[in-house]
Amino acid sequence: xxxxxxxxxxxxxxxxxxxxxxxxxxxxxxxxxxxxxxxxxxxxxxxxxxxxxxxxxxxxxxxxxxxxxxxxxxxxxxxxxxxxxxxxxxxxxxxxxxxxxxxxxxxxxxxxxxxxxxxxxxxxxxxxxxxxxxxxx
Amino acid sequence: xxxxxxxxxxxxxxxxxxxxxxxxxxxxxxxxxxxxxxxxxxxxxxxxxxxxxxxxxxxxxxxxxxxxxxxxxxxxxxxxxxxxxxxxxxxxxxxxxxxxxxxxxxxxxxxxxxxxxxxxxxxxxxxxxxxxxxxxx
DNA sequence: AAATTTACTTGCATTTTGCAAGTAATTAAT
DNA sequence: ATTAATTACTTGCAAAATGCAAGTAAATTT
Numbered sequence: 001x002x003x004x005x006x007x008x009x010x011x012x013x014x015x016x017x018x019x020x021x022x023x024x025x026x027x028x029x030x031x032x033x034x035x036x037x038x039x040x041x042x043x044x045x046x047x048x049x050x051x052x053x054x055x056x057x058x059x060x061x062x063x064x065x066x067x068x069x070x071x072x073x074x075x076x077x078x079x080x081x082x083x084x085x086x087x088x089x090x091x092x093x094x095x096x097x098x099x100x101x102x103x104x105x106x107x108x109x110x111x112x113x114x115x116x117x118x119x120x121x122x123x124x125x126x127x128x129x130x131x132x133x134x135x136x137x
Numbered sequence: 138x139x140x141x142x143x144x145x146x147x148x149x150x151x152x153x154x155x156x157x158x159x160x161x162x163x164x165x166x167x168x169x170x171x172x173x174x175x176x177x178x179x180x181x182x183x184x185x186x187x188x189x190x191x192x193x194x195x196x197x198x199x200x201x202x203x204x205x206x207x208x209x210x211x212x213x214x215x216x217x218x219x220x221x222x223x224x225x226x227x228x229x230x231x232x233x234x235x236x237x238x239x240x241x242x243x244x245x246x247x248x249x250x251x252x253x254x255x256x257x258x259x260x261x262x263x264x265x266x267x268x269x270x271x272x273x274x
Numbered sequence: 275a276a277a278t279t280t281a282c283t284t285g286c287a288t289t290t291t292g293c294a295a296g297t298a299a300t301t302a303a304t
Numbered sequence: 305a306t307t308a309a310t311t312a313c314t315t316g317c318a319a320a321a322t323g324c325a326a327g328t329a330a331a332t333t334t
Contacts, residue, residue: 007184009245011238011252012166012231021321022157029149039281047144050323055282077280077331086241092233094149100226101148108146115148123260159291176312187292192313214300214311278333289322295315302309 018064036080088133155201173217225270229263
């Protein structure tokens with residue numbers, strides 16, 4: 001892994017340097033929905049990430065402490081990935097992105113209900129989401 | 138411009154398909170801070186985007202109605218870029234990203250004050266920011 | 275013991291990025 | 305009026321990232 005030079009200390013920039021690509025936030029999203037995922041779980045997602053890209057993104061996210069690896073309780077052949085606190089704290093970002101996209105694009109039917117709840121009391125929705133996720137740490 | 142195939146209707150995915158890269162949100166950020174920017178203004182930003190990348194990102198953002206071009210009042214040689222309503226609505230995303238990064242990374246001194254204000258009353262801060270920006274439309 | 279599953283890695287073609295230089299249309303300076 | 309700068313890009317090319325298909329090694333299942 002090469003150390004990419006830091007472009008600036010702007011918080012937007014620092015964030016983009018870590019997860020500013022077309023895949024990383026989908027991995028984070030999967031972990032927010034499912035709490036724990038195996039490598040295979042990520043590959044099953046609708047967007048069909050390539051296995052080498054998945055491996056490289058997981059590595060970057062792990063190196064930056066957004067996710068951690070755990071032993072799978074059932075099998076040594078499996079690995080569980082889960083969000084760290086730092087990863088969980090991206091929940092507000094994920095919520096706002098979702099709400100933005102919902103305003104301008106079609107959203108799958110099954111997502112609409114959650115988004116309604118998020119809108120009704122955004123702060124509470126976010127706080128509760130984070131609290132729930134942190135229970136699993 | 139090639140039409141990239143849609144990977145899924147997930148709102149996170151739809152968003153990433155448009156601005157999921159290392160530069161687009163920096164352009165959006167600049168426009169949120171400065172309201173209107175010329176091509177040269179973007180090039181002056183600390184992160185030093187390459188001119189061809191800037192041109193291609195501006196085109197994508199314009200094609201997706203996040204920004205618009207305006208005639209510069211002073212000169213036909215200049216072009217003004219500004220956010221559309223759809224672009225302005227990304228403000229909550231920008232705020233949450235900033236707050237996330239502030240928790241885990243160094244932030245330039247001059248940004249700290251505004252981030253404090255954002256934290257103190259996030260909803261009001263966001264609403265006011267959006268309202269102000271929409272005045273310029 | 276053999277077949278399957280799981281988490282990756284590898285090789286290679288395609289695409290995107292980044293850098294440096296170039297261009298065309300204004301605008302400013304002489 | 306002519307020349308020099310500005311401004312907003314474009315172009316060419318090397319380097320890096322992405323995407324696809326196939327391969328591998330350890331564990332698990334049959």
